[in-house]
Amino acid sequence: xxxxxxxxxxxxxxxxxxxxxxxxxxxxxxxxxxxxxxxxxxxxxxxxxxxxxxxxxxxxxxxxxxxxxxxxxxxxxxxxxxxxxxxxxxxxxxxxxxxxxxxxxxxxxxxxxxxxxxxxxxxxxxxxxxxxxxxxxxxxxxxxxxxxxxxxxxxxxxxxxxxxxxxxxxxxxxxxxxxxxxxxxxxxxxxxxxxxxxxxxxxxxx
Ligand SMILES: [Zn+2]
Numbered sequence: 208x209x210x211x212x213x214x215x216x217x218x219x220x221x222x223x224x225x226x227x228x229x230x231x232x233x234x235x236x237x238x239x240x241x242x243x244x245x246x247x248x249x250x251x252x253x254x255x256x257x258x259x260x261x262x263x264x265x266x267x268x269x270x271x272x273x274x275x276x277x278x279x280x281x282x283x284x285x286x287x288x289x290x291x292x293x294x295x296x297x298x299x300x301x302x303x304x305x306x307x308x309x310x311x312x313x314x315x316x317x318x319x320x321x322x323x324x325x326x327x328x329x330x331x332x333x334x335x336x337x338x339x340x341x342x343x344x345x346x347x348x349x350x351x352x353x354x355x356x357x358x359x360x361x362x363x364x365x366x367x368x369x370x371x372x373x374x375x376x377x378x379x380x381x382x383x384x385x386x387x388x389x390x391x392x393x394x395x396x397x398x399x400x401x402x403x404x405x406x407x408x409x410x411x412x413x
Pocket of ligand 1: 247248249271272273308310311312313314
């Protein structure tokens with residue numbers, strides 16, 4: 208049993224919970240986050256810590272390599288799509304952020320994958336969503352092709368977000384905004400995709 212989690216919960220219950228009791232008990236009545244965020248499962252990319260937010264502020268969807276699939280019909284299990292649908296149509300969030308990150312293991316698996324390998328794993332199949340990002344990264348002249356693929360996959364996810372009718376209609380009406388951000392832990396930088404620049408620009412002063 209992961210006892211460190213039980214001990215952590217005890218610290219939370221006696222510390223953070225008591226210090227924020229009124230706010231947390233108000234949240235127990237219902238949530239109304241303004242921002243939905245798609246981030247990677249990577250243990251180093253913890254959005255609530257990175258953005259210094261509190262419970263109730265961020266509706267976070269985490270998956271391998273922070274990918275948004277296109278809107279698809281069919282009898283498969285669409286966890287990310289379901290979460291986005293609830294965030295947009297149920298919670299009426301005003302913003303969706305796709306948060307990519309440096310040193311992404313999912314992207315590395317995609318970039319390092321040998322062509323025509325059989326026995327696709329779940330990760331291989333999931334990461335095939337970002338195959339166009341891999342192709343773009345390999346075709347470009349970027350020094351860091353992993354980073355080029357991480358950037359490209361964010362652009363792809365932004366395009367895929369717009370294939371959901373409930374997202375496109377709200378973006379067109381101006382009631383929902385979508386953003387592609389990139390976090391680099393080693394460089395301590397945060398940047399955003401800017402379509403007019405065809406690339407990423409810093410979100411911070413330095
Ligand atoms: Zn990752």
